[in-house]
Amino acid sequence: MTSLPCWVKNDSLVIPALKEAVLSCSKQLQSSSSRVNQLTGARELYNLILLVWSLDTRLARDAADIVCDHIRDTGGLESLIQLCSSSDISLRLAILKALEQIMVADNRKYIAGHKLFNSVVEVATSNESLEAIQSGTGILENLFKDSTQTCHRLIKRGALEGIILGCRNTDLIVLQHCAAALANCAMYGEAKAHAAMVTKYVDHWLFPLAFSSDEVVKYYALLAISFLAANPQVSHKVAESGTLDLVLPFLNNQDTEEFTRSCPNHAHGRSVGWLRRLVPLLLSQSEEARSLVAFHLAMEAAIKKKQNRLQTFSEINAFELLRTAAKKGSKLTAKFCTEALLTSSEPLPPYQxxxxxxxxxxxxxxxxxxxxxxxxxxxxxxxxxxxxxxxxxxxxxxxxxxxxxxxxxxSCKWFLEEIKKLRCLADISGTESNEVCKWLTDHCKELALYRTDFARKGITKALLPHLTEDVLTEIGVSTRLDRLRISLALKQCAESQVFDTPDQGGAGFVLPTPALNRKFDVFISYRRSTGSQLASLLKVHLQLRGLSVFLDVAELGSGKFDEAILTTIARSNNFILVLSESCLDRCKEDTHVQDWLHKEIVCALENGKHSVPVIESNFKWPKDGELPTDIKQIGTWNGVSWSHEYQEASVEKLVNFLQLPAKARRMRSNTRSYMSFNSVVSEQPA
Known part of the structure; x- marks a missing residue:
């Protein structure tokens, strides 16, 4: 398929021409006596389906379904399955690439029920080449959304481990497939698969994906963690990984129309079956899950409207669930639910x-x-x-x-309990008390019901040092236990001398989050533009070895909050500096120490922190005299050269360089690598 055929521009000719081309490819694949014909057939089939997906949005989905069905009906799919274990590497790769492109629902079901299913999975999890990994993870991504039973079989055959290994890759296509595969596994695998995913630390391995600069990778990683968080049986474990904390900041900065434009993966929308599994999360107990699903449905509504397929939403009862979520959800959830309903010309709920x-x-x-x-x-x-x-x-x-x-x-008491739920949902973001209320709920979620009391009484940061038990009672904090919780949080701030910080530019002191109040084994410092992937990988590797790790995931530049990060460096046992490409360039002429990486290095030096640089292969040391004198000492630090291919060895060397308290070392010795766990999901009969 070297050029676009003339029939591409003529709708009436498209389907017949496609069927004729498919038949030709299938015949070549079935030519058992000619390896050249088989290779040509596989490659032409791959190029053909790519051409189909490039058609106009209104036509591409229908055309792809017809072509993929015809590939199966003409024996092409059977030939691909039979040839996927070929000893010829070139043919095997061509088969993988073709299979990846034709994984519509009926073809997935055909493969899942085939006697060579295990062989397909084995080839898909091989690591022969980057192209093989790209196509293999793409095939697994699709097989994970065949059915719950297929998910369990894939986990049993080691597909989940293959995807987890892919999460360490640097190739964008592989990472996109891995993120989507984990989202599909969480969506289709249900409780049994969720248990396996948590056992294998998938919630941790999702962190580097959710921290990615690529929107597609990030989005599907966040979707996967949201499904896990919505399961009460594993939600407490999932919260420990820190991945779930990335969902709401991501959504706060998103516009559905812009996101759809920037992510071609979303251009054709999702199937009815996929959406049917998604919409129940609108009623989840997890705010992150509700908001992310509402965001997706707002996107999907615009796509389905363009395709004239809005009846899909009616089939899965999405409109009613959107109205319920808009009524009972947070401001962010309600915003996206309202957008989906307006796009679909559906009535809005009577209140939010x-x-x-x-x-x-x-x-x-x-x-x-x-x-x-x-x-x-x-x-x-x-x-x-x-x-x-x-x-x-x-x-x-x-x-x-x-x-x-x-x-x-x-009845009155029952009714007041419902009012408490309203108090927790009330939006006070436009009030001067918003920062205080966020600080309260960060310390204890049960205190969220007092947010409106603090807001309407105008309690700002300046008043916090003066909140006695009597004042808290007057504000409306009704129980002694809740007043005690607030008093202990205030006492903690006083002991940390938070209230003694002088006012700078009217900002006043910084209210520390619970995370910034902790003492960590390791603080990771990195340049966001080039070092975020390695920094996030290090975080996961070290946490899985039982170490407590601080990695700042928020955008810098939020004023005095950033100053609290320097306090965290001072309280941490070790300082890891990620030396990535060009990461020190901004430090060279930073004479007034305005750059944040520069500030963090200086802070580590001034506090005598045990410091270890982790050096990427593309990092180049500045020339003599280019670094400011206050950080030129980093050139004398013993460091670890990072190897993406041998990550375990690199991390072991790094850990051996760290100075760890006895407790952390004991925890590390008792922590097993995720690869040592056997699958917890039993093989199900086909």
């Missing part, structure tokens, strides 16, 4: 909980009507008669409810 402070009496009455359906009608008064607004609703007490017309104190 995040906006409760601004609710009218009508919206309050609507919420009450939806919320109290569990109570008998004679128990619930008519709120419209009392003109209760959203702000008033949040302050109601048992006595208030009895006065309004509730005839049971038990």
């Amino acid at each position: 909980c995040w906006n409760v402070i601004n609710w009218s009496a009508v919206e309050v009455a609507s919420w009450v009507g939806n919320t109290v359906c569990a109570l008998s009608e004679d128990t619930v008064p008519d709120f419209t008669l009392h003109h209760v607004t959203g702000s008033m609703l949040l302050d109601l007490s048992v006595d208030d409810l009895m006065e309004i017309g509730f005839n049971s104190r038990v």
Whole structure:
């Protein structure tokens, strides 16, 4: 297929011409006496399907389905499966590349039920060449979304380990396939696969993918971690990896239309089966999962509208779930749900909980009507008669409810529990108390219900040192336990001398997150533009060896928050400096120490931190005299040359260089590599 055929521009000729081309390729593949014909058939089939996917969006999906079905019907798929274990390396690679491109639903099912399924998986997990890894991980990505049973069989055959190894790769195509494969495994594999994924530390290995600069890799890694977080059986384990913390910052900076344009992978949308597994997460307990699914459905709605396939949303009950999530979700979730509904010309919900402070009496009455359906009608008064607004609703007490017309104190208490949930969802981002409230909930999620009290009382950072138990009671912190939690957090700030920090430019002191209050075994310093992948890999490798690691994942430049990072360096036992390509260039003429990598190195030196550089192969040391005198000492540090091919050996050498307390060394000696675990998913009969 050296040039575009004339029929590409004529819709009426496309399908017949494609079928004729497929038949020709299938006949060549079935030519058992000619290896040359087989190789030609596989390569032409690969080029043909690439041509199909390049067609206009409205035609490509239908044409691809027809072509892939015809490949199977004419015996081409059977020939590809039979030849995938060929001893000829060139033919085997051509077969892998062709198979990857034709993995529509019926072809996946055909392969999954084939007697040579294990052989296909074995070839797909081989590491013969970069091209083989690219196509092999692409095949696994697709097989993971065949069925729950197929997921379990793939895990049993070692496919999950193959994908985990791919997460260490530097090739973008491989990383994209690995991220999508893990998302499909989490989506289709259900609870049994989730347990296997956590056992093999997939939640940790997703971190470098979610930290990637590539939007596709990042997106599917975040989708995978969201599915794991939505499973209550493993959610507590997943939270420890830190990967889930990357979901909301990613979504806060996204526009669905721009994201779809920048990611060709999303251009044709997703199948009904895939979306059917996605939409239930709109009702998940995980805010991250709800928000990410709402984002995807907002994208999908625009694509399906363009394809004239919005009926897909009706088939999977997406519209009703979107309205429910828009009503009960956070501001971010509601934003994307609303976008999906508006794109689909669907009615919006009568209220949104995040906006409760601004609710009218009508919206309050609507919420009450939806919320109290569990109570008998004679128990619930008519709120419209009392003109209760959203702000008033949040302050109601048992006595208030009895006065309004509730005839049971038990019903009042039940109703107040529902109001507590509203308090946790209320958006206060535009208030001066927002930073204080975020600090509270970072310390303890149970304190989220007091956010509106702090906001409406105008509690800012400056007032925190003066919050006594009496003042907390006056604010509305109702239980002694919650007042104790807040008092202990304030005491911790006082002991760390947070409140003593002088005001600079009106910013005042910095409220530390729980993470910045900890003492870490290792602080990793890196240049974001060139060192983020290695830094994130080091984080995972070290954490899996039982070490506590701090890696700043937020964008620098947020004012005094960045200063708290320097305190974290001072509190850490070791300082690892990732020396990646051109990472020190900005330091060369940074005479006023404005560059943050420069600041971190200086801080490590001034605090006498045990420092170890990890040196990438493309890093070049600056010439003599180019580095400022305050950091030229780094050239004398003993370092580790990083090898992507031999990561385990590189990390072992690095760990041996670190100065670790006895407890950390004991934890490290008791930590097994993820590769030592056997699959926990049993083979299921085909």
